Amino acid sequence: MEFPAASAHREHIPWLRLLLAVFLLTFWIPATSARFAIASTSAVEGQDVILHLRNTPPNVKGFIWYRGIETKYYNLIGTLAWQFSRYLTGPEYSGREKINLDGSLIIRNVTVQDLGIYVVAAVLPKSRRVIGFGRLNVYRPLSVPTLLASNTTVTENEDSVVMTCHTDESSINWLFNAMSLRLRERMKLSEDHRTLTIEPVMREDAGNYQCKVSNPVSATERYYSVYLTGTEYSGRVEINLDGSLVIRNVNVWDRGIYMVVAILPNSRKEIGFGWLKVYPILGCRSAFQHLVLNESPKVIGTQVFLLSFWIPPTTARFEIVMTSALEGQDVILRTKNRPPGVSGFVWYRGIEMNYYTLIASLALHSRRSLRGPEYSGRETVNLDGSLTIRKVNVWDLGIYIVVAVLHNSQKEIGFGRLNVYRPVSVPILLASNTTVTENEDAVVMTCYTDESSTNWLFNATRLRLRERMKLSQDHRTLTIDPVRREDAGNYQCKVSNPVSSTESAPVELYVKY
Structure with missing residues (x-):
């Protein structure tokens, strides 16, 4: 058996030629009915994880692990040859990886840089190889969200209330009196589920509201997991x-x-x-x-009953318009419901108003601008109170605060969020089989992507799920069992974020009958 690191020093056939040929649209098809694959795994940053294998073929002589979707030397993590009891490493080896005798891969102290697709090659007799794919998802520990309300003391059938959950997580659910909130016709959630509007408010709406954020490995609510210490005690x-x-x-x-x-x-x-x-x-x-x-x-x-939050002094809430942008764009964070008699604006990055979070201030009378520690050279406070940020990057995303300074020495405070997204990468669609027999075979298609929003297309139109079709919870895997002749055609997965979208190359499914 030849392994990459070994054959690189010999003048025999290069090891790359021995890899199983993979065609552009049909991709590799397993030789057995049970597909050899890496079990997709999710972990919190800092944990040790094991990427286990499923349906390992018999008579395996060794394993080769790669990071990414290509089986090239530059993607090589390591190889394990049972015959020689040798363990060789490649360019992607970081010192934290180890291949076990059962073919699984241990990664110690995982980071977000480790997330993505992994490939394992099981080396069989006669230089044959079976290839499996899988995904490692790595999440940062959840931060406790901040829930702010426009008002918490309201009059029935007259007033409305807007609650905003400030968080960096994408999965948000709402609780009412510690139970999942059942939306009434007077309640409306924003598209990203961060804002709950009740209009008008009725007596049955009185109670305790929370927002709960989660990722596949952990969850936290607005006020759980809050630990108070005495480190901030100043003696005053x-x-x-x-x-x-x-x-x-x-x-x-x-x-x-x-x-x-x-x-x-x-x-x-x-x-x-x-x-x-x-x-x-x-x-x-x-x-x-x-x-x-x-x-x-x-x-x-x-x-x-819910504790009162800070309540703006005006009926129409002064706030920053939530904005989404692609990395590298110039954006303007605009304000709405600006109060009259404004003499200046002060902008902060984050949920605290202190010197360390200050971006800049602008006095309208003198048109003098002062800059703070959070000024990066790309921000400008405009005369209308908006904030321009040039060439935004993912480090700019988060909550912003603007203070409108009034002539009578009063202030109004507005909150808002900037979402920054990287351009969507083209997903990769792999199928367990692309030529199947009607009413006998099943097919599994997997969409490999880093995006959370995944949709499926059939012959370039949105796929309508039939009773024989099943989507995984994250919508990345489509199973058709059994396949019928009407399932023949081109399949694609489409991934998107709020500012861009893209589709995979089509995979054509042939059905014999």
Whole structure:
């Protein structure tokens, strides 16, 4: 048996010629009915993972592992030859990988750089090889989302409420009184599920709302997994018996979002957020400030009501328009419902308003702009209060805050989100078989992509699932069992994000009958 690293030093037939030929549209078809494959695996960054094999053929003499969809030397991780008891490594070996005797691959301390498609070649007698594909998904640990409401004290049949879940995760669900929210006809979710609007509000809407974010390996809710420590104690704070917090001699370092946890019976907890606003530019007094959350949780029987959040002083909420862009584009973060009498604007990156998150400020009267630590040389605060960011990248995505400074020394604060996406890469569609017999065979098609939104096309139109067709939970795998003559045709998978989309090359399915 010849392995890549061994044959590279000899003048025999190059090992690349011995790889199984793979044709552009038909792809490799397994020799057995049960497909040899790598079990797709999901992990949290920092974990050790094992990429297991399924349906390993008999009489295997060794294994060759690659990172990526090509079986080239530059993609080689390592080889294991049973006959010689030798383990050789390639350019993609990072020191964290190990091939086990059963052919599985261990990767220690995985990072997001490890995610993607992997290929394993099982080396058989007579220099034959069987190739399997699989995917490793690596996720960063979830951050606790922030839930903000436009108002939490409303009048039935008169007012509306808008709740916004600020998070970097794409999978968002809403809870009402700790159970999955059932949308009523008066409720509307935004396309990305980050914003819940109730209009008008009725008495049955009163209660506790949460947003829950998740990825395939973990989940967290708005206020779970919050740990409070004493590291932020400055010697100037005191908690009163009514739950309020006294801060003596406040300064600009004290401003930002504060959180309070109310501990209830049965180990239940309620969390509230509030703003402390300190503006040295406008001469804010710093002798004594008293920060109070609007109300403590009220328990009526078993019903727990939502803590009050910061409530904007106007009916139409001042905010930043949520914006999506492709990496490399110039974007403008616009504001809406700007209050009258504005004398200037201050922009921050993130959910805190402090010096370290300051991008820039603009005084309209003097048209003087000041820059902060978050200024990268690509941002401009415009006269209408919008923020221009040139050549955005994925590091620019997240929550932004704009402060509208009014002539009467008041301020209004708006939140918004910038989503930045990389251009969508063309997905790769592989089929277990492309020539099948009607009512006897089954076919499995797998769409390899890094995108989360996957749709299927049949003869260039949207695929209508029949009762014999089944999609996996992530929509990346389509199974047809059994195949019938009406299933013959061209299949494609289409992947997209909010700003771009692309399709795979077609795979043509032939049905014999």
